[in-house]
Amino acid sequence: MNQQQAEHLAKLSLSQKRLQHTLNVREMAVQLAKRYGADVEKAAVAALLHDTAKELPKQEMLQIFAENAIMADNAPQRPSPVWHGVCAAILAKTKWGVDDEEILSAIRCHTTGKPGMSTLDKIIFLADMTSAERSYPGVEQLRKLEMEDLDKAMVAALEMTLDFVRKSGKDVDMVSMQTLEDLTHKQDQGDSAYEK
Numbered sequence: 547m548n549q550q551q552a553e554h555l556a557k558l559s560l561s562q563k564r565l566q567h568t569l570n571v572r573e574m575a576v577q578l579a580k581r582y583g584a585d586v587e588k589a590a591v592a593a594l595l596h597d598t599a600k601e602l603p604k605q606e607m608l609q610i611f612a613e614n615a616i617m618a619d620n621a622p623q624r625p626s627p628v629w630h631g632v633c634a635a636i637l638a639k640t641k642w643g644v645d646d647e648e649i650l651s652a653i654r655c656h657t658t659g660k661p662g663m664s665t666l667d668k669i670i671f672l673a674d675m676t677s678a679e680r681s682y683p684g685v686e687q688l689r690k691l692e693m694e695d696l697d698k699a700m701v702a703a704l705e706m707t708l709d710f711v712r713k714s715g716k717d718v719d720m721v722s723m724q725t726l727e728d729l730t731h732k733q734d735q736g737d738s739a740y741e742k
């Protein structure tokens with residue numbers, strides 16, 4: 547799957563508003579990929595596909611999980627805002643022929659992160675939170691931080707996300723908490739050997 551094909555799929559799957567978000571995420575992902583020496587084409591493809599399941603009805607997502615139980619893993623038991631990333635990764639693999647595991651992983655974990663995130667995973671997670679149309683308090687700081695230190699930006703971004711989820715009274719996804727724990731643990735150790 548190349549960038550052009552991914553852009554075509556994004557256009558087919560998304561409303562105008564979410565397509566604009568997606569194109570902005572690609573722009574930010576490309577910028578971060580260049581900054582951190584990640585594969586620019588993979589970053590662009592993952593960004594373009596990351597929200598392609600976002601506008602599917604929940605029932606349809608559950609159906610996709612049921613039909614792809616191994617790939618779905620425990621997704622149906624996790625909070626529903628997490629579903630669309632897992633679902634988009636399943637569709638990318640089964641329907642659209644994406645077999646690059648790095649791209650699939652970045653799509654899959656873009657809402658929550660996961661312990662042991664790759665550089666590409668972090669880039670897509672952060673690009674999604676700092677795309678040009680985002681305007682929440684703190685986004686400017688996060689944009690600055692992500693160009694300086696990817697891991698510090700991840701910790702700040704996850705703390706903000708968890709805070710937001712808690713304040714809005716929604717269920718916190720366990721994987722987000724595990725990801726934060728994983729990243730802060732590595733920072734405490736100052737150990738770059740974990741870097742993937």
Ligand SMILES: [Fe+2]
Nearest residue numbers: 596597600657
């Ligand atoms: Fe998303």
Ligand SMILES: [Fe+2]
Nearest residue numbers: 567596597674
């Ligand atoms: Fe998004």
